[in-house]
Amino acid sequence: MPDDDATPRAPRPALADAVHEIERHVAGGGWDGPVRVFALVRTAAALDADPGLADRLPAEAVAAARADAAHLTSVEQEGLPQASSLEDLLARLSWPQTVDGVALVVERVVLPSAAEAAMPADPEEALAYLMAHPDRQDVRIAVGVLRDGGSWCAVRARANDDDAAVAGGADLVPGLVAALATTLE
Template sequence: MTDDQHAEVVLARCVREVVEFADADGWGNPPQMFALVPTADLVAAEPGLLDQLDDGSELTPIAQDAFPDDIAGGSMAMDEFLATTTWPPAVQGCVLVQEIVVLPPDAESDLDEALVPLLADDDAADAAGRAAAHAHPGRRDARLIAGVLRHGTSLCLLQIRPEDDDGFGELDLRTYPNLAPGLVEALHHTLE
C-alpha cells in the first residue's frame, strides 16, 4: 500500500466514525467540526481514554465546540468562519459535517429566476437562494461531510436523508467527482 492509499484509508475511517456519530444524533442539527489528532498523542495526554478509542485507529476525531448560532451549513457565514480558522500543528486533519439542501438538476432555472435581481447584493442573493431551495418541491435534506488531512488527502461524502425518516436504516453515503471542491479547499486552508 502506498502512502497516499494509506492516508485515504485513515481518512475514510475517521470520516465514517464522524458520520456514525452525526447519524446517531439524528437530523436537524447545526454544523459540527472535528479535529483529527494522532491517537497515540491523545492516549499519551489522556491515558483514561484508551478504552474508549477504536483499536488500531491512527487518528481520532475530536468534536469541537459548537459553531456560533449565526453559522448555518453551506452559508456565507460558514465560509467566513472557515477563512479565519486555523489548527495547531498537532491536528493532522479535520472533518466538517453540515446539513444542506440538495435539488434536482432541473431546479437550476428556478434558482436563477430567484437570484438574478439580487446578484449585486451577496447577502440578499444568498438568502434568496436558500429560500428558493427550501421552497422547491424536489428538495431533499442531506448531510455534506468533508474531511481533509494536512498533507492533501481529502474525502467528501453526501448522505441523503431517508424519505421515510427511518432512523435505523442503512447509511446512504454517496460521493461524486469534485463534490464540494470549494469546501475541501477551505478546510485545507485551515491546516496551513
C-alpha cells in the first residue's frame, strides 16, 4: 500500500536492480526506440506458482530468487495498445494482482530550465525550438514502481552513453513515477 504522504519510499534493492537491468537491456538495442513496458513479478512467488519456470529462467535469476525473496523478474509486454501519447498509453494499462510492479522505458529530449522558459507556446514551434536547441539532451528514462509504493528511476544521457554513467534515484522523474503507479491501482 502506498505511503500516505508524498515522500517516495526508499527503494528496495531488488527494484533498483530490476530497473537498471531493464535499462541496460533496452540500451543494448541502441537509441531512438519505442516506449517499452515491463511487468515486474517476484521471482520466488512465480517459481512457487510454476516450478517449471525454473527451467525457463536464467540460472542466475533462479539463484537470486532463492537468495532474496524480493528479487524481481521483468516480463516485457508486447502488443501495447495504440495511444496518441504516453499519458494515453498509461491510461489504457492495468495489471492483475499477480503483477507486483511495472516498469517503463521512454526516451525524451530535455532542456536546461532557462531554455525551457524561452520555448514558444505553439506546439509546432516548440518542437522545432526543442529539436534545434544547442543545449538539448537526449535521455533514456527507465522507471519502476511497486504496488507497495516503492519506486526507482534510471536515467542515461545519450551524450554520456555508458552503463557506469546511468543516474539512479527513487524520485528522479516524480511525475512519471506517479503516472506509472496509477496503472497498478
